[in-house]
Amino acid sequence: MFDRFLIHQLREELAFSPAVALLGPRQVGKTTLALAVAKSIPHIYLDLESERDRGKLAQAELYLESHRGKLVILDEVHRVPGLFPVLRGLIDQARQAGHEAGQFLVLGSASLQVLQQSGETLAGRIAYLELGPLHLLETGAASMDTLWLRGGFPASFKASSDARSLRWRDNFIRTYLERDIPQFGPRIAAETLRRFWTMLAHHQGGMLNVAHLARNLGVDAKTSQSYIDLLCDLLLVRRLKPWHHNTGKRLVKTPKVYVRDSGLVHALLNIPTQEALLSHMVLGASWEGYCIESILACAPPHVSGFYYRTSGGAEIDLLLSWPSGELWAIEIKRSSHAKVERGFHSACDDLQPTRKWVVYPGDESYSLGHGVQALSLHALCQSLQDQAGER
Numbered sequence: 242m243f244d245r246f247l248i249h250q251l252r253e254e255l256a257f258s259p260a261v262a263l264l265g266p267r268q269v270g271k272t273t274l275a276l277a278v279a280k281s282i283p284h285i286y287l288d289l290e291s292e293r294d295r296g297k298l299a300q301a302e303l304y305l306e307s308h309r310g311k312l313v314i315l316d317e318v319h320r321v322p323g324l325f326p327v328l329r330g331l332i333d334q335a336r337q338a339g340h341e342a343g344q345f346l347v348l349g350s351a352s353l354q355v356l357q358q359s360g361e362t363l364a365g366r367i368a369y370l371e372l373g374p375l376h377l378l379e380t381g382a383a384s385m386d387t388l389w390l391r392g393g394f395p396a397s398f399k400a401s402s403d404a405r406s407l408r409w410r411d412n413f414i415r416t417y418l419e420r421d422i423p424q425f426g427p428r429i430a431a432e433t434l435r436r437f438w439t440m441l442a443h444h445q446g447g448m449l450n451v452a453h454l455a456r457n458l459g460v461d462a463k464t465s466q467s468y469i470d471l472l473c474d475l476l477l478v479r480r481l482k483p484w485h486h487n488t489g490k491r492l493v494k495t496p497k498v499y500v501r502d503s504g505l506v507h508a509l510l511n512i513p514t515q516e517a518l519l520s521h522m523v524l525g526a527s528w529e530g531y532c533i534e535s536i537l538a539c540a541p542p543h544v545s546g547f548y549y550r551t552s553g554g555a556e557i558d559l560l561l562s563w564p565s566g567e568l569w570a571i572e573i574k575r576s577s578h579a580k581v582e583r584g585f586h587s588a589c590d591d592l593q594p595t596r597k598w599v600v601y602p603g604d605e606s607y608s609l610g611h612g613v614q615a616l617s618l619h620a621l622c623q624s625l626q627d628q629a630g631e632r
Contacts, residue, residue, distance in 0.1 A: 243270070246626070251370055254370060255342065258343075261345070263347070263348050263349075264351070271372055285311050287313070289320040289321050309344075312346060325362040351476065352474050375394075388531075392506075403515075410508035440458065441454075442523070444498065490555070493551065532618055539623075558573045597611075599613060
C-alpha cells in the first residue's frame with residue numbers, strides 16, 4: 242500500500258463531521274484508504290455493488306441503527322440512491338444521543354451523483370474529500386518519468402512492465418465505457434464515447450471548443466457538452482477555468498480541457514513506452530497536464546487553480562489562488578533548460594503574483610531573475626505540502 246497524503250485529512254474530517262464523502266475515480270484506492278483509516282476503530286464495511294450487501298439494507302434504518310457507535314463505510318453509494326434521507330435521520334438521532342462525529346464514510350466514483358443526493362439531505366452534516374491518482378510525493382522523486390508515462394492509478398503504476406501497465410489501462414477504459422459510465426448517465430454508445438475521450442486526449446491542454454468537438458464527432462453541441470459534463474463529473478477530465486478578475490485587459494474566458502490522468506492520455510493515444518512518448522506530438526501537452534494535476538493534488542485545501550491568458554499574448558500556465566488572496570504564477574516547461582517567455586513576464590506584470598515559478602524536468606533549483614525561480618516538479622509539490630503544514 243502507498244502512503245496516501247489524504248489519510249491525515251480524512252481522519253481529521255471523521256473526527257469532526259458526522260459523515261464524510263470520499264470521492265474519486267474507480268480503482269484509485271478509495272476502499273484501501275477507507276479501510277486503512279478504519280483499521281483501529283470499530284467499523285463495518287458494505288460494498289453496495291454486492292447484491293448481498295445491498296440486501297442488508299432492505300430495512301436500511303433498522304440495520305444501520307443496529308451498528309450505531311461504529312464507523313459505517315458505504316462503498317459505491319450511488320447504487321442505493323434512496324439512502325441519504327435515511328442517513329440524515331440516523332445522524333440527527335445519534336447527535337441527540339451525544340454521538341457527533343465519525344458515523345458514516347461514503348465512497349463514490351462520481352462527484353455529480355453524490356453531491357446531488359447529499360446536497361439536499363445532508364447539508365451541514367457531511368464533508369467532501371477527493372482522492373485522485375497517486376502523485377509524485379506519494380511515489381517518490383525517482384519515479385517521475387514512470388508516473389508520467391503510466392499515470393497514478395496504483396495497479397497501472399506498479400505493474401511489472403510498461404506493456405502490462407498499458408494493458409491494465411486499456412481494460413480500465415473499456416470497463417468504464419461499457420459498464421460504469423452507463424450507471425451515471427443516459428445510455429451512450431461505448432465506441433462513440435471512446436472516440437470523444439480520445440479526441441480530448443489529442444486536444445490535451447487546448448481550449449475547450451464544444452462546437453468543434455461536436456462537428457468532429459457528428460453530434461450536436463448540446464450532446465457534446467453533455468459528454469464533457471459527464472467525464473468531468475466522473476473526475477476523469479478537468480476543465481481548468483480562466484482567471485476572471487478584472488485586470489483591465491481583454492482576457493481569454495474559455496476553459497482549457499485536460500484528461501486528468503496522464504496514463505489514460507497515453508493509453509487513449511496508444512503510446513506504450515517512454516521512448517514513444519518523447520517522440521509524440523502530445524509530449525508537451527501531456528507533461529503540462531501531468532504537472533498541473535500533481536501540483537493541484539499537493540496544494541492545500543481551498544487553493545484553487547486557474548490559467549491566465551490575454552488577447553495580447555500574456556499567459557500563465559497555472560495560477561494558484563490562495564484563500565489569503567496570494568497568487569502563485571507557475572510556468573511549465575518540458576525543456577531541460579528552464580527559460581521564461583515574454584508572455585509570462587507580461588502576465589506577472591498584470592497580476593503581481595507573490596511567487597513566480599518555472600517547473601522543468603531537471604533537479605536543480607536556481608534563480609532566473611526578476612523574482613522567478615526554476616525548480617523541479619517534486620520540489621514544488623514539496624513546497625506546497627510544507628505550506629499546508631504551516632497553515
